[in-house]
Ligand code: ATP
């Protein structure tokens with residue numbers, strides 16, 4: 009059974025950096041599908057000003073023509089603070105034996121040890137870290153710990169078990185962030201070509217950012 013992957017985030021808004029990660033990871037790891045999951049409320053920050061529903065709507069528009077990229081609103085439906093561990097528990101309950109890969113950028117990964125029940129994550133899914141421009145893998149825990157104990161370079165290992173392996177992969181990354189896009193819009197400039205046109209249409213329509 010091919011693994012599925014989840015890529016969680018604020019997606020405020022989704023951009024071509026996210027979408028290329030999803031496609032590159034899907035191809036590099038031979039995945040069945042990648043679920044893009046917007047968080048409802050982050051644990052350590054204020055919730056984004058743009059509603060989760062609208063952020064989800066933008067993901068749905070961006071992935072509309074790509075059946076293996078799934079806009080997944082489970083964190084919105086669940087309500088409350090969005091903890092990845094709960095999302096994985098939920099997915100695991102639905103698919104007992106399907107391999108699941110949790111994909112995170114190096115920037116998100118650097119804080120992994122602050123996530124709720126973070127040591128449980130690797131028991132529920134494989135963890136795949138993708139290198140983000142400008143952010144190197146931290147030289148201390150949790151990266152090294154996971155690498156030493158669970159690290160693999162073999163894609164086959166991610167297919168062979170439902171969870172429990174750690175992989176760091178280098179794929180070509182676009183130097184695009186949602187912060188950059190919000191600031192471009194805030195300054196009355198054009199973010200064209202940094203994100204899909206369908207997403208920009210929603211931004212214009214709702215006068216976001
Ligand atoms: P913001 O600037 O608001 O923080 P962002 O562009 O970082 O937004 P997030 O929603 O925070 O987007 O990111 C979700 C996930 O996607 C994270 O794991 C992050 O590391 C990854 N990611 C986002 N943009 C890129 C990119 N250009 N290249 C690689 N990974 C990315």
Ligand code: MG
Pocket residue numbers: 115
């Ligand atoms: Mg970010």
